Amino acid sequence: MPKITKEVLMAAGCNRVDAWVVEILSDGIAMTSRDIERASDVELRQPEVSIGTSKLSEKHFVNVRENEGEGKGRPTKTYSMNAKQFKAFLVWFIESKEKQIRQVSGNLDTLRKIAGGIKG
Secondary structure, three states, X not given: OOOOOHHHHHHOOOOHHHHHHHHHHOOOOOEEHHHHHHHXXXXXOHHHHHHHHHHHHXXXXXXXXXXXXXXXXXXXXXXXXXXXXXXXXXXXXXXXXXXXXXXXXXXXXXXXXXXXXXXX
16 A cells, blocks of 8 residues: 555644554554554554544444453454555545535635625
């Protein structure tokens, strides 16, 4: 998969956590939340990773696999993103931003009309 940087995603309006998670998982390597946390150079904390991966998996952009625990603790989850999911995320993100641009453009047109009608 082509490498995407979190900076490009964030500059385009992606939230920080999603940008980090997508950048890290876009390599196609399965990782635990702890692995993602470490790969972010401790930029992300565990709760942020959990929330970000949950949101992305709800939209089917990230695979989640539950690993059997060796002890009595909670089972760990492994997260991954394949090329098809990566592309689907990018298409979804681009379309959502284009929709926002159209809405803002329409609002600006309305404001221009109002400003044009004001005498003074």
